[in-house]
Amino acid sequence: MGSEELVGPLPTGWEYTTLGEVCARGGGGVQTGPFGTQLHAADYVSEGVPSIMPQNIGDNRVVRDGIARITVEDAQRLSRYLVRAGDIVYSRRGDVERRALIRDAEDGWLCGTGCLRVRFGDGYMDSMFASYYLGDARVREWVVRHAQGATMPNLNTGILSSLPFVKPPLPEQRAVAHILGTLDDKIELNRRMNETLEAMARALFKSWFVDFDPVRAKVEGRDPGLPKALADLFPDSFEDSELGEIPVEWEPANLSDVAVLNAETWTKETRPSVISYVDLSNTKWGRIEEITVYRSEDAPSRAQRVLRPHDTIVGTVRPGNGSYALISQDGLTGSTGFAVLRPSKPQYAEFVYLAGTAGANIDTLAHLADGGAYPAVRPEVVAATQVVKAPAGLMASFSRFTTPLLGKMAENEDESHTLAGLRNTLLPKLISGELRVENAERFLEQKT
Numbered sequence: 001m002g003s004e005e006l007v008g009p010l011p012t013g014w015e016y017t018t019l020g021e022v023c024a025r026g027g028g029g030v031q032t033g034p035f036g037t038q039l040h041a042a043d044y045v046s047e048g049v050p051s052i053m054p055q056n057i058g059d060n061r062v063v064r065d066g067i068a069r070i071t072v073e074d075a076q077r078l079s080r081y082l083v084r085a086g087d088i089v090y091s092r093r094g095d096v097e098r099r100a101l102i103r104d105a106e107d108g109w110l111c112g113t114g115c116l117r118v119r120f121g122d123g124y125m126d127s128m129f130a131s132y133y134l135g136d137a138r139v140r141e142w143v144v145r146h147a148q149g150a151t152m153p154n155l156n157t158g159i160l161s162s163l164p165f166v167k168p169p170l171p172e173q174r175a176v177a178h179i180l181g182t183l184d185d186k187i188e189l190n191r192r193m194n195e196t197l198e199a200m201a202r203a204l205f206k207s208w209f210v211d212f213d214p215v216r217a218k219v220e221g222r223d224p225g226l227p228k229a230l231a232d233l234f235p236d237s238f239e240d241s242e243l244g245e246i247p248v249e250w251e252p253a254n255l256s257d258v259a260v261l262n263a264e265t266w267t268k269e270t271r272p273s274v275i276s277y278v279d280l281s282n283t284k285w286g287r288i289e290e291i292t293v294y295r296s297e298d299a300p301s302r303a304q305r306v307l308r309p310h311d312t313i314v315g316t317v318r319p320g321n322g323s324y325a326l327i328s329q330d331g332l333t334g335s336t337g338f339a340v341l342r343p344s345k346p347q348y349a350e351f352v353y354l355a356g357t358a359g360a361n362i363d364t365l366a367h368l369a370d371g372g373a374y375p376a377v378r379p380e381v382v383a384a385t386q387v388v389k390a391p392a393g394l395m396a397s398f399s400r401f402t403t404p405l406l407g408k409m410a411e412n413e414d415e416s417h418t419l420a421g422l423r424n425t426l427l428p429k430l431i432s433g434e435l436r437v438e439n440a441e442r443f444l445e446q447k448t
Contacts, residue, residue, distance in 0.1 A: 006138055006164040011433035014168045019118065020161025022130075026121025030157045032092065033111040034081050044068045049075040051112035052083070054091035055321050057100045058284060059420075060131055060184070062089070062109075065285040065322055070110060081111045086127035088118040088134065095281055096147045096155040097140035101131040116160060129173035132180050133166055133431045166431060175437040176430045183423040190412040191287070198286060201405045205354040208398060209388055212238075215247045233394045246388050253389040255356055258348045259341040261383040264306035266333065275299040278307065278325075280315045280337045285322040286357065287413065291332065305334035310349040312356050313338040317376045320366030326353040328410035339379035347395055350402040355387045 005016060023029050044051070048069040056063045075082065083089065087102040092114050099118075102109075111117040120127050133139060142163060147153035168176070207213040214224040218236040226234075235248045243252045251257075266272075275294045282290040294303070307313065307327045315323025317337045326349075334340060341356055343349040355361070365382065369375035389395070429435035 004164040006142060007136065007166060007428065007432040008434070010166060011168075011436075014166060014172075014433055017165050017167055018161060019163040019165045022125055022165050022167055023118065023120055023161075026124035028119035028121035030161045031081070031111075031117050031119070032157060033113055033115040033117065034078050036113055038078065039070065039074065039113055043070055043074055045071055048072060049108070049110055050106070051110040052089050052100070052106075052115060053112045054094060054114045056112075057089060057091050057095075057098045057115070059289050060099060060101050060135055061188075062100045062102070062106050063284055066320065068112065075108075075110060078110060081117070083107070083109050083111050083117060084119070086120065087111075088127065088131055090116040090118065090155060090160065092116055092156070093149070093152055093154045096153045097143045099131065099134050101128060116155060116157065118160065124170075125167070126170065126173035126177050128177035128181055129168075129431070130165075132177065132427055136428050136431055138428070139163070168433065172433075172437070179430065179437060179441065180423055180427060183419045183426075187416045187419050187423075190416045194287075194409045194412050197405045197409050201350065201402045202354055202358070204398070204401060205351070205358070208394075209351075209355070209390070210358075212247055230397055233391070233397060243386060243388060247390070249391065251389045253387050254383065255341055255352060255385045255387060256383040258345070258387070258389065259312070259343050259352045259356075259383070261342075261379055262305060262340050263311075263342040264308070264340075265304050266306060271296055272331075275303050275333050276331055277303045278313070278332050278334045278338075280317060280321075280323040280335055283313065283315065283323045283325050283338075286325055286409075288325050291417075299333070300335075302336045303333045304336050305338055305340050307332040307334045307340065308342065310343055310346070312341040312343075312349075312353040314341065314356055314365075314382050315339075316365075316379055316382065317369075317374050318366075319362060319369055319377060319382075322362060324357045324362070326406060326410075328413065337376075339382035341383065347392075347399040350399050350406055351387075351395060353406070354402070356382065356385055361385055 010016065020030060046069065048071045051068045051070050052062055053068055056067050083102045083106060085102055085104045085107045089100045089102065089111055090096065091098055120130060143155065144153060146159050147155050214226060214231060214234040215238065217224040218234060219238065224231045224234065237248045238245045239248045241252045246252065273296050275296055277292045277294055277299055278288055279292065282288060309327055309330055311327040313325055313327065313334055315321065315337055316339050341352050343352045365377050368381060369377050426435065
C-alpha cells in the first residue's frame with residue numbers, strides 16, 4: 001500500500017513511503033491517546049494541563065476554546081500520551097481527516113481520549129511539510145475511505161500508519177513549508193486580531209447589559225467614564241423585575257423579542273442551483289472555517305436554512321462545542337442543526353450575536369441539551385434566551401460602537417478565506433513536486 005502513488009508521479013529524489021515508515025525512520029510512531037479507563041469524566045478540572053479532544057482539532061491547529069484540562073499529577077501519570085511541538089493530532093472517530101499540528105505553545109499538552117498522535121522524531125521530516133501533505137484533499141479522502149465503520153468512521157494506528165506518504169529531500173520540505181506557512185501566518189494573525197476585537201465587543205456587552213456598570217456608577221455618584229451624551233442615555237436607578245434588579249425603564253426580554261427565529265427556508269421554487277453550505281462541524285467559536293459548494297441536487301438534505309448578512313447562527317446539536325457565528329456575506333445556506341436568529345431591526349444585530357453566543361449562554365444551552373449520542377436543544381430554546389433590553393437610543397449607540405469591531409472581524413475573515421484558497425491552490429502542486437518552490441514564489445508575488 002505504501003507504493004500507491006496517491007498524488008501522482010514524483011520528481012527525481014522524492015520518495016513514496018508510508019506514514020508509519022517515515023515516523024519509524026525518525027524514531028517516532030503513531031499512537032492512540034489514553035482510553036476512557038485511564039481518564040474518567042471526574043478527572044477533568046478547571047485549571048491544569050490542557051487535554052486535546054476531537055472537538056479541539058481545527059484546520060491544522062488546536063482550537064483552545066472550551067478545552068478540557070487535567071491535573072499535573074494525571075499528566076505525569078499519562079506522560080507517554082503528552083504531545084511535543086511537531087507532533088500531529090488526529091481524531092479517532094467522526095471527522096477523521098482533520099488534523100492539528102502541535103506548535104511550541106502546546107508542547108506538553110495531553111493527546112486526549114479519542115485522538116491519535118503522529119510523531120516524526122528528529123531530523124528526518126519537517127513536521128510542517130508533513131502537516132500540509134496530510135491536508136491535501138487526496139490524502140484526506142484516502143483517510144476517510146479507509147476508516148472503519150459505516151455510521152461513524154473510526155481511525156486506528158494501523159490505518160494511519162499505512163497511509164501513502166511523500167518524502168521530498170529535507171531542504172525541499174522546508175522550502176514548501178515556508179511558502180505555505182507564510183500564508184498561514186497571515187491567517188493566524190487575522191485570527192488573533194479577531195480574538196482581540198471580539199473580546200472588546202463582548203466586554204462592552206457585558207459591562208452595559210449584564211453588569212450594568214454605567215448605571216451602577218451613576219447610582220453610586222461616580223463618573224461612568226463615558227461622553228456626556230452617551231452617559232445621559234443610562235438611568236440612575238434600578239427596579240425589580242422577573243430577571244432580578246435591572247435598570248429602570250429597561251425591559252426583561254427574550255432573544256425572540258429582538259430577532260426572528262429561522263426566518264427563511266429554501267422551498268422547491270426558491271432553492272438555488274448552487275448551494276454554498278455552512279455545516280456545524282465547520283463552524284467553531286465564531287469562525288466559519290469552511291464553506292462547501294454543492295450542486296443543489298447533491299447538497300445534504302439538512303442544507304435548508306437561508307442565511308443573510310447580520311444573521312446569528314447557533315448550533316443546537318452539542319451546543320457546548322461552540323458552533324456559532326455572525327454571518328457577514330450573502331448567498332449562504334445553513335444546516336438545520338443551526339438556530340438562525342435574524343435581528344428584527346438592523347441596530348439589534350450585534351446585540352443578538354453577543355447575547356446569544358455569550359459564554360454563559362453557551363454553557364446554559366449545553367446543560368439543557370438532551371439525547372444520547374447527539375445531545376441537542378430545540379431552536380426555540382435558543383430563541384428563548386433571556387436578555388435585558390435597553391431603550392432604542394441606547395441599543396442604537398451600542399450598535400454604533402460594536403459595528404466597526406465586528407465589521408473588521410468580517411474583513412479579516414474574508415481575507416483569510418482568500419488566503420486559504422490561495423494556499424489550497426498551491427498545496428497539491430507543491431507537495432507533489434508538480435510546482436517547484438521558485439515558481440511558487442513568483443506566483444505568490446503576483447497574487448499577494
